[in-house]
Amino acid sequence: MVIERPVFHAGAVGVSWKTAPAELRDRCLLPPERADALVERLRETGVREMVVLSTCNRVEVWTASEDPERTASTVLDVWSEVCGLEREWTDRAYVHHHEAAVEHIYRVAASVDSLVLGETQIPSQVRSAWERSRDLGQCGFFLGKLVQGALTASKRVRSQTRLGEGALSVAGAAVDLARKISGDIERLAVGIVGAGEMAELALSGFVRAGARKFVYANRTTENLRRFTTLHPGRVEGLEALDKVLAECDVVVAATGSPGFVIGHALVAQAMKGRRRPLFLLDIAAPRDIDPEVARCAGVFLYGIDDLEQVVDKNRLSRDGEAQLAESLLASEVERFRVWWRSLAVVPVLAQVRGNIHAVAQAEVDRFQRRVRQAASEEELRSVLQDFAQALANKFLHGPTVGARRAASEGRDLEIAAALRDLFLQGDHP
Amino acid sequence: MGDRSLILEILRWVPFATYAALAALHARRWFSSVPAEAIEYRAWRVAGVLVHGALVLALAWIQSRLPFGTMWEALSLATLVLAGSYLLLEHLAKSSALAAAFFSLASLGSLLSAANHEPPRWPVHVQSVLFAAHATCGVAGLALLVAAGLLAAAWLLQYRELRARRFGRISQRLPDLAALDRLFLAASIVGTATLVVGGSMGVFWMLSQGRELQTVLPKFSMVLFTVVWNLVLQALRRREDFSIRAAAWMGFLGILPASIVIWVGAGGY
Numbered sequence A: 001m002v003i004e005r006p007v008f009h010a011g012a013v014g015v016s017w018k019t020a021p022a023e024l025r026d027r028c029l030l031p032p033e034r035a036d037a038l039v040e041r042l043r044e045t046g047v048r049e050m051v052v053l054s055t056c057n058r059v060e061v062w063t064a065s066e067d068p069e070r071t072a073s074t075v076l077d078v079w080s081e082v083c084g085l086e087r088e089w090t091d092r093a094y095v096h097h098h099e100a101a102v103e104h105i106y107r108v109a110a111s112v113d114s115l116v117l118g119e120t121q122i123p124s125q126v127r128s129a130w131e132r133s134r135d136l137g138q139c140g141f142f143l144g145k146l147v148q149g150a151l152t153a154s155k156r157v158r159s160q161t162r163l164g165e166g167a168l169s170v171a172g173a174a175v176d177l178a179r180k181i182s183g184d185i186e187r188l189a190v191g192i193v194g195a196g197e198m199a200e201l202a203l204s205g206f207v208r209a210g211a212r213k214f215v216y217a218n219r220t221t222e223n224l225r226r227f228t229t230l231h232p233g234r235v236e237g238l239e240a241l242d243k244v245l246a247e248c249d250v251v252v253a254a255t256g257s258p259g260f261v262i263g264h265a266l267v268a269q270a271m272k273g274r275r276r277p278l279f280l281l282d283i284a285a286p287r288d289i290d291p292e293v294a295r296c297a298g299v300f301l302y303g304i305d306d307l308e309q310v311v312d313k314n315r316l317s318r319d320g321e322a323q324l325a326e327s328l329l330a331s332e333v334e335r336f337r338v339w340w341r342s343l344a345v346v347p348v349l350a351q352v353r354g355n356i357h358a359v360a361q362a363e364v365d366r367f368q369r370r371v372r373q374a375a376s377e378e379e380l381r382s383v384l385q386d387f388a389q390a391l392a393n394k395f396l397h398g399p400t401v402g403a404r405r406a407a408s409e410g411r412d413l414e415i416a417a418a419l420r421d422l423f424l425q426g427d428h429p
Numbered sequence B: 001m002g003d004r005s006l007i008l009e010i011l012r013w014v015p016f017a018t019y020a021a022l023a024a025l026h027a028r029r030w031f032s033s034v035p036a037e038a039i040e041y042r043a044w045r046v047a048g049v050l051v052h053g054a055l056v057l058a059l060a061w062i063q064s065r066l067p068f069g070t071m072w073e074a075l076s077l078a079t080l081v082l083a084g085s086y087l088l089l090e091h092l093a094k095s096s097a098l099a100a101a102f103f104s105l106a107s108l109g110s111l112l113s114a115a116n117h118e119p120p121r122w123p124v125h126v127q128s129v130l131f132a133a134h135a136t137c138g139v140a141g142l143a144l145l146v147a148a149g150l151l152a153a154a155w156l157l158q159y160r161e162l163r164a165r166r167f168g169r170i171s172q173r174l175p176d177l178a179a180l181d182r183l184f185l186a187a188s189i190v191g192t193a194t195l196v197v198g199g200s201m202g203v204f205w206m207l208s209q210g211r212e213l214q215t216v217l218p219k220f221s222m223v224l225f226t227v228v229w230n231l232v233l234q235a236l237r238r239r240e241d242f243s244i245r246a247a248a249w250m251g252f253l254g255i256l257p258a259s260i261v262i263w264v265g266a267g268g269y
Helices: A022-028 A032-044 A068-083 A087-092 A098-109 A121-135 A141-160 A170-182 A197-209 A221-230 A238-247 A264-271 A291-295 A304-342 A345-373 A377-408 A412-423 B003-031 B042-063 B071-093 B099-115 B129-163 B169-173 B177-208 B213-238 B244-253 B255-265
Strands: A009-016 A049-054 A058-065 A094-097 A189-193 A213-218 A234-237 A250-253 A278-282 A299-303
Touching: A009 A022, A009 A068, A009 A098, A009 A141, A022 A058, A022 A068, A022 A087, A032 A049, A032 A058, A032 A068, A049 A121, A049 A141, A058 A068, A058 A098, A058 A141, A068 A087, A068 A094, A094 A098, A098 A121, A098 A141, A098 A304, A121 A141, A141 A304, A170 A197, A170 A250, A170 A278, A170 A299, A170 A304, A170 B129, A170 B177, A189 A197, A189 A238, A197 A221, A197 A250, A213 A221, A213 A238, A221 A234, A234 A238, A238 A264, A264 A278, A264 A291, A291 A299, A299 A304, A345 A377, A377 A412, B003 B042, B003 B071, B003 B099, B042 B071, B042 B099, B071 B099, B071 B129, B071 B177, B099 B129, B129 B169, B129 B177, B129 B213, B129 B244, B129 B255, B177 B213, B177 B244, B213 B244, B213 B255, B244 B255
Parallel strands: A189 A213, A189 A250, A213 A234, A250 A278, A278 A299
Antiparallel strands: A009 A058, A009 A094, A049 A058
16 A cells, blocks of 8 residues: 555745736735635636735735645636736746745745835734635635644744844834834824925824824925825924924924024023923935034934934844744744644544454454353453454454565565554563 | 751842842843843743742741841842832833843842841840831832932933934833833832831831930931932922933932942941
């Protein structure tokens, strides 16, 4: 009898930011209705387990099938058809089979393969994709175990490395610094000076971080309407900068002015009789804030270079953490691999158990009459000894014949080792 | 050495071993890449403080007397309060970044306490409710003032790092300036109030014993100085025009008189 490897093999087919431009990724997107059509067609071709992951940076179909190579080809064909793509797009697609697919899925879920290393959205996107697939009955025990394993590994990476720590955008770094100086962003008053794109970028960062109180200042206050629609706030002209500085905990300066808008005297005046620190962020070019301001006690003045320095450090730190994450993932993938290999034994074990129970039941039936007829305890003991002997002979008949046959075929050492493993565990050879 | 003495000797070293282990565990976060959440050990910290508390009670029960027969024993109680205060501060600041510093100090206090153990010179009859309240509040207040000093030092360090635009490990690991400032002030206020209560109880106890204050004049003077120092600090801190940095320096320097009170106190009651 030939023992085959596990019936299920993992497969991953898709396009990502690494292999395809945004335009092609957009065309390959699989929103729910398209994903349903794809799944329906794949089912017709015999693919039993699948998960569709569709995000802005990657679109993938994960499968479990007996023939992953053929399944991958089918997936690409059906995908082209569902999205109305020419077959050439597949040049940009990647296909992973077997263990490579397992490793890929683990890396995706842990955001090691993401555009922004360690980004926090992908694990929840993978979870949603898996839950949707499970609820629709498309995800069986193999793919379910694989995705759950990948999510567990992702959690481990997140809790045991600093992969997701530190902002990777200038706006995020500004928020992080403000938090380090003044504490809870929700409680801070944020002043935005200027009405340009950089000012808007900073405003968006603080709004996203939960800031609620904003004061906008610009030479032409009409230009600030756009900001008040993003988040309500008080509007002031530049002549009221002293009030803005006195009131706010954070002031972002991003005007297009050729000279300094905020000078030393203005800040020194604002800091008089003030205990709270003042976080000044100058992201204008040329600069809006006189560097001398940094000498005022309680003032923290940063520029775009400082923010970029923070971002660079965070990026470097994440790169270093990625190596640690990879080694954690390797151990998690190995754990899945062990489980996967054990699958080959499961059906054989089930068959062996079934056979042994059938043999035991047949012997019980055969000895039932003799047990009933036993007249004395001694006679009953003799019947039970015969029963035990018969049962042992029956159990060992198959393995004995099989072992002799294997030995005669030249597999004597192999079968001897297997018998020792199975029947003589703990005994000396 | 009898069995009982041996057990007592071993028990005295347990707080030092516990705090030293906790300090070493938490020092890891400064040197390893493992994030703070992964090496939280919150349950371990709470367990360590509970173990110390249980030991103080056990020693009192075994020896049939209050656990401050000598100033070295009181020092052990002070480290217990310091560690307990730290747990409260950590809860309020939602940050365990200062665990290594606090537990290092607690292990130093426990080490001095265990290494300098000597038979109590105070007769049992001097121990009363007033004396117990005096010693407990006194050491608790001093421990909190030391904690306030440590928080002020952390604020100064974070301030320096951020002003110098060094966004490295120190800056990342320490809590934000606002949280450190709040905690430092809270520890200073509660510490001063507790020390005043402890000192007053001591005076009442001495009067009840018919003793004269001159016998503890150095300690009394230092306690008075510590209280005045902290009251001035808090009064200045309330003024809008007084810089937080100056207040932090005052808080940090406040460790000195608080430590002297502990040290002077070791000489007698």
